[in-house]
Amino acid sequence: MPPLFCLVRGDPETSSFAVNYTENTTVDEFRETIYNKKKNSLTDIDYPDLILYLVNIDLNTQNPQRAALGNPNVNILNDLDGQVLIPTINVEAIFTTAPTVNHIHILVEIPATKRGSVVEEMRNDIKEMKKDIKDLRKEKSEVNISSVNYESWERIQACLGLDYEATTSLEIELNTERTNAFQWSELTERAQKDGERGYLSYLRAILQIATFWGLGLCDATNETSLLSTGNDILPVRLSGTTDVAIVDRHSIALQMPEKHIRILFELKKTIVKADTYQIMAELIAADLKSIYSVLAVLTDLNDDWRFYWLEKEKIKALKLPRDSAVALIKYNMSLADQEINQQKAEAKEPAPKKQKLKHMVVPNKGIINNSE
Structure with a gap:
């Protein structure tokens, strides 16, 4: 089966990646595979916290949905016609026909609370480093x-x-x-x-x-x-x-x-x-x-x-x-x-x-x- 191309919400389209699946792969298993591929950027996040959206964004032409991909504040449901995927459903049941070539098929969202905590933690780390440098300079x-x-x-x-x-x-x-x-x-x-x-x-x-x-x-x-x-x-x-x-x-x-x-x-x-x-x-x-x-x-x-x-x-x-x-x-x-x-x-x-x-x-x- 052709792979599905996925993208984390807010990332540029050049960061899209392919994920393979079988006829018995569930959305939950598919989500875990995504997590393993992106684990370096998903520190302190459990894979069940990821939310997968079914989308169909054409990368062959310039269009509003494609333009909105890099916007971290885009509304997936309204702006990208996204649908939340239930973890218990088989992926094959969703894609009854071959996925369209050169399209983004799955959009991955890190919940705001989790993503925010990671980003905030990074910001706090940077602030702490700046404070240490400032203290060192003061010293x-x-x-x-x-x-x-x-x-x-x-x-x-x-x-x-x-x-x-x-x-x-x-x-x-x-x-x-x-x-x-x-x-x-x-x-x-x-x-x-x-x-x-x-x-x-x-x-x-x-x-x-x-x-x-x-x-x-x-x-x-x-x-x-x-x-x-x-x-x-x-x-x-x-x-x-x-x-x-x-x-x-x-x-x-x-x-x-x-x-x-x-x-x-x-x-x-x-x-x-x-x-x-x-x-x-x-x-x-x-x-x-x-x-x-x-x-x-x-x-x-x-x-x-x-x-x-x-x-x-x-x-x-x-x-x-x-x-x-x-x-x-x-x-x-x-x-x-x-x-x-x-x-x-x-x-x-x-x-x-x-x-x-x-x-x-x-x-x-x-x-x-x-x-x-």
Whole structure:
């Protein structure tokens, strides 16, 4: 016997399929055969839930019934002249003559409640996936360094396994000189960077930057992504910059100061608790980007000078009076300048003097022992 061509309601005619039957095949058995052919698309549906309609849709010509085939909302009884097939009837009793060639003979309907539940379940799954992706993005969200708060810092600290502690002394002797304080006006900090009375000129003067052949003072406010990270080590993506950085002089001309940061300065007219989280985040970001170990300075350019650096899987913090603070910065600049001169003489890559964060942390694996 010639096969009957079937189509699931709402599917395009190109998805029609043939089903064979014998003289004793019942509509129920025929329905089960359809189910087995389409089971991949009928998940969570029992075959008795399928409803079969007898139709006679001509695919040889363009006609209203053929045009309505792909419409999932078509009324099978009224628009397609369909008749519901009773499961107990033999298929042969319905088709007493040979089925017409190139016609759709049986239309299969998945009950709205069942089809709806499957579709709805798929939609819910997609929504859940989108939510998971959104949560993942949120978890790895971008945080501007200037907005780092305790919560953001706590996530960074926990991820890296870093502790931090204050220290009160240094094991080096500093040659101090009297240093005048910077005079802030009522303008914002960054509005006071330029000119003879700006903080850039002030820092160049007190640090005697011109005496260091290999170092330059970088106006980091012009490098808006100087400290932006995309590193898998951190649970958030940090974005932004700092105020001023001491970098290798040649890196300024090459427009890649972020790779050669030695010292960074975050300037505040008045320092508050939240600023400490910002400066520690800046230290982490700078350490990840620079080929050198970084010294971070948080200061009001008056009597509050705070230093932060990485040492033995900890962030060390030290507060010094202005004269000693400037002497410490110049001491570090002197060491860096000597290193650059030695590098130039020996023409080899400098070895970091302090421990680098990347030596402590393996992405996604946490802290490892460092034998260096």
